[in-house]
Amino acid sequence: MMERRLYRSQQDKRLFGVCGGIAHFLRMDSTLVRVGVVILTVCTGIPILIYLLLAMIMPKEPRWSYVGDGFDGFERTYPSPSRMNDLDSEIDRLEKRALVQEVHRLRTELGKYKSV
Incomplete structure (x- = not known):
């Protein structure tokens, strides 16, 4: 079995790819992660600081990380x-x-x- 690692997403990103990477790591929809971050940020303000910290710390995903995980059902150019x-x-x-x-x-x- 392949080891799962936490990376900033290169394909599923809006700003830095943190939410996309977390969603891929947790195997859930990235929209849910983004909505959760927005709601928590509006309520507490803390997730924006955590997001920025993760954007600096999390490595970018390698180009090969999605191979064989079930997301290759379409042609990428x-x-x-x-x-x-x-x-x-x-x-x-x-x-x-x-x-x-x-x-x-x-x-x-x-x-x-x-x-x-």
């Missing part, structure tokens, strides 16, 4: 490998930039509360 590497590096750069911006925004928000 990918760009050439060199173009895919360029896209991956650009996405990585944009993800890091978005994460840095979110951290700065959170620091500003926390600074407001500290000064109160």
Whole structure:
């Protein structure tokens, strides 16, 4: 039996692929995970911090991780490998930039509360 590992999803992602990766690991629908994260964030605000932490810590899934798990019932077409590497590096750069911006925004928000 193949060992299950927790990765950020490359195929099922909206922002960083954390919810998609958790859903795949738990073998459930990613929409349910996303809805749960949104509800908990609205109620408590804590999951957004956990999400950002997981986005930095969780490794990206390797390209081969979905082979043989029952999700290969459709044809996938990918760009050439060199173009895919360029896209991956650009996405990585944009993800890091978005994460840095979110951290700065959170620091500003926390600074407001500290000064109160």
